[in-house]
Amino acid sequence: MSGATTGTTGTTGDVRTVPAPAPPQPRPNGQLRISKLFRKTLVSALVAGGSLLLTSVLNEDDNDLWQWTVSIVLGCAALIVQYLIEFSERLEDMEAGQKRRIREMRDSLTTHHLEMRQAVDESFAKINAATELFSKVDRSVLRSDGVTRLAQKYTQVGEHGSAIVKTFAQEELARLAQLMESLSNGSADCAGENHEWLMDLTTCAKRTLYATSTTIDRDFWTSEPAKRYLAVQADAIKNRGVEIRRLFLVETLDEVTPSLELLCERQRTFGIDARIAVQSELQPNAQVTPLNDFIIFDGELCYETEPDVRVVPAKTTLKMTREHVQERINRFTVLWEATAAG
Template sequence: MSGATTSTGESGSGALTARDQRMSKLFRRTLVTALVAGGTFLLTIALNVQDGDIWQWTVSIALGSAALIVQYLVDFGDRLEAVEESHRRHVDEMKARLTEQHEEIRFTVDESFAKINAATELFSKVDGSVLRSDEVTHLVLGYTQVGDRGSAIVKTFAEEELGRLARLMENLSNGGADCAGENHEWLIDLTRCVKKTLYATSTSVDRDFWSSEPARRYLAAQEKAIKTRGVEIRRLFLVDRREEVTESLRDLCARQRTFGIDARIAVHAELTPTAQMTPLNDFIIFDGELCYETEPDIRVMPAKTTLRMTREHVEERVNRFTVLWEATEPQPEPAADPTIT
């Protein structure tokens, strides 16, 4: 049997039940009316010996009608009470819905105003900061434009870059940051920002770096810092023994001096006892305020780059560099060729 047939049968059954209920109520009212009228008629006959008086029928009909009216009034009262109860529930439901909608609207408005206040407070802090607020504005505008026009992969990439920048800013505000590998962009950007001094050590860990393309940009940034801002740059090439001072290392040192860098080679075994107690590692101190360091892995390759700005850490690196620098003799200038006039 199909579902449609079943549904029709159920609907008919429901309608039949309602009709039966109405017929049952009508039958009960009729029965009660007849019983009241008949009982009244019999009572009047018993009380009055004169048969056939019209008032017996009148009283019977009147009381029967009154009984019927009372039944309808009782039913009407029940119906009215049911309607009032239904109306009351409807009003309560409307009030509950309106209250819920009011709360939702209020929450949405409060949340929107909170976001506006947070954004206003944020941009107020940006405007009051020593940092360039126009760059922050460009960042926000650029990010929103990428979100509106970029493809899915561009949006994902933008989110990753923005997250990386946010983590960097947060870490810098806490006094330090780090990243995997050697971050050449940090190195070059810091060199472009330095204003007074740049003190650096260079061990065998980063010896191959000097023949790379980032090294060329790094040296160019150092040369510009020296010539345009008068930055003092000192670099110590650190080796353990005299045998490690190769001709290529001397050439590297001499080439850096052509950029205006005061470069020296420090042989750890030939330093003073105090200097020999100083640990040797790669670090660069910018303006005596920030230290850029690389940490090698088991293959003696740069595995991690860290930025440290805490005063104790930077002062320790400055003291370490000063001890090594003062224990090292300046490199002799190359002798002039007598054939050149």
């Protein structure tokens, strides 16, 4: 078993630890140069000595000068050959290192070129996407200044807003993007009753606003949003000439209370053509299955609320498909004409 230490047991039974020999340390460059120089000198001396010995054996004349000359020349030649070999090895190492550095530089430049090209392509793709987007906005009937203003202000919030403001802005932008996507698909919805949609759509209406009101939203007419809703309806009638009709739907005559009649009369003071439709008193062809509250804006968009088990608005839906809107228009027309005839 190997280890860092070895032990020996004495007469008393204790174990004495003997430290293991330290690993050999690498020699410095100076010592390495001295070793190489010593080796070259030794080889040259051996060649010279061997040459001197060989010439002494082969030459029978006692011409020491010639023997020494030959041995010195051969020793110097051996030394020069060693230096040439070392120089050749260093040159080969240098060429190999240079080739390696050139190859690494070429690979690095290739990688950098690919990264730069990818970055440029991505930048141009983003620019092309942004250009195409704004071109579509300019070609559409929508106001392009609103999109530009939204982008500018969102950027300003990202630059100067706090963390919570940035997060809130991101959530609002995501919600707006989701709404735009839903509208492009012909339907949008949200939880609860969205009064802001109601106000904005009434403000946008230019021709007609046909609405039904069931017992689900009776409490709405005594709320603060109802006051604002009536105000924007009055503005639509007065300034844009929008025709507004509202049917208060009840099942029986017992549900026609003085408060309902007063509500209907109050709406007429705003210019709204308001009527009460008692379904049990209508002609059979006008009696329809119970409906959710719906409002038709300009014959193109239907705003509907859906109740939950507690009979309170739990969901608001915007539907723009032509078939659905036309079906709601037909239902409203039948109820309206039957109420007028009654």
